Amino acid sequence: MFSFKLGLKNLTRQKRRNVITIMVIAFAFFGYLFMDSVMGGMEEMSFSNIKNYDTGNIQVAYPEYWEDREKLPLENLIYLNQDIVDSIKNMDGILGVSPELRFKANLNNGIDETVVLGLGISPEQYNEVFATQNYIIEGSMFSPGESKAVIGVKLAELMDLKINDYITLLVRTKEDTFNTIDVEITGLLNTPNPMINNGVVFVPLDIAQQALNVDNGFSLLALKTASGDEDKIGKVLMDSFKDKDLELQAYSWRESAESIIALSTAKKGGIGTILSVVLLIGMIGIINNVILSALERTGEIGMMKALGMREWEIVFVFMVEATGIGILGGLAGCLIGFAGVGLMAKYGFGFNVMGIDISEYGIPILDKIYGTWNYPAFSFLFILSVTVALLSSIVPAYWAAHKDPVKAIYHR
């Protein structure tokens, strides 16, 4: 089609202006893709930090406990015989089951005191669900029955504690009487999840149960599944609880990570804003381009009208050109976006380099985050930009094509 060919050839005119418009679109694109990647990386990392070091993929607890879980109550604990725990563990898709007794404690080093989260765990089972033990940077994990504890490095620093130091955990038993757990520090943790490093004391489950006077009760079961299977397996679990007349409920990690989910929602909002700005930039660039071209080609447009071209035929020529600019800008943007995201994904980006500790903002990420690849974002943006270029060229092109032929020919 001749008009199509003409539109493409027109792309080679006003090269510098076209290149600038293409570059503007490309950089806007790049900015979007880069931010999307960083935010995606932040989200993914927050999620995996929560799953791998805090909640597991699924948590099983009584709904009454779940509701009050922030208060770390010793009511509504789970008392199960080992058979049931084993049967859960043997279910398809469940890779690990770890009982956890969560309690509030005051950590005393003999001089100072601070409030911490106490976690009674059985190391072997805990290991099947969480990656935490890989991050013991000094010392080792305790065995069941030992009066020992593992704490995060940050907490150790704060309380001026070292390996083999003794600490006292001041707790309240189920009957609300005071009790203490005296333990020796056997390991120091430095996990990627800063929340764990800052305020958690791990002790053997049986030691905690004894001190809190809860028999063999525990707060919840943390389960590991393949990621993405949480909902499916959660459902199967619920069915099996019903069969066994248990009131237990399965909660996916998402339900215990509301603040992070909120972050993810904020991310969507933020990315939406960036997207609108990017599209606006593209639109202005294209409209500006079409208007300037039309002004420069007034005589030519007049000639086209004299030849009897219909208005939409002239509009079409401009639209082809504008769309071409959209496509080139989009491609260039995807290309540099590809490079930028590639670098981010490979080398990551350290917030600490900028002197920002984002864990202070409730984002459980330590130092570096890595970009994620969001391929749909590339194609989505590309298609969107072509559409926007196409649409935003219509009005100025129509304005150009609608000119009175005599005025156009004689530049009046």
Add this chain to the structure above:
Amino acid sequence: MSLLELKGVKKIYQQGKIEVPALRGVDLIVEQGEFSTIFGPSGSGETTLLNMIGCLDTPTEGEIRLNGNKVSDLSRKALAMTRRFNIGFVFQSYNLIPVLTAYENVEFAIRLIDHTSELKIKERVLQILEEVGLKGLENRRPNELSGGESQRVAIARALVKEPKLVLADEPTANLDSKNATDVVKIMVKMNKELGTTFIFSTHDPMVMEYAHRYINLKDGMISADERRG
């Protein structure tokens, strides 16, 4: 039936509150195959008259008939269609598209009306370019052509669709005398060979020489109209 009939054609331009009468009652009949020039002092309305005849604009008053069809009250769209199929234009500034070759500039015009085979179109375009003396320059861009050559491309573009009527507003004004006479001679040749009706305006007496009919315009009215040769 005459090719072109004008009856009492007036054109008044509105410039703010002032009315500028560019044509003040023009009666004119042009027959098929005539080769006419419109001339007169600057500002006497030649361009305006050509624009009315060429369906680029409509008169304020009066009637224009092309092939017996009244065109003076058509819509913009209908006017465009009339131009597309019946009228060729040549302008003082050649108005070629700079990114297209001589060949493509001519091809552009015929593509608008002819959807026959590629081969026929190619044949036709090459033929008309040869007739205006541009054989061998088909692939040059406008910036690689002289003014005379450019205007010949424009003539080929106007003629390629074989219109009944070709209107040329000062087609030689930008050319030196050698190129100017060349261009007029080509118009004469086309008029003879194809029987195309030409109406052109000019201020150049040498170019005027070639016409068969002289239409003298003064203050928006025809003051003299004579045939020669």
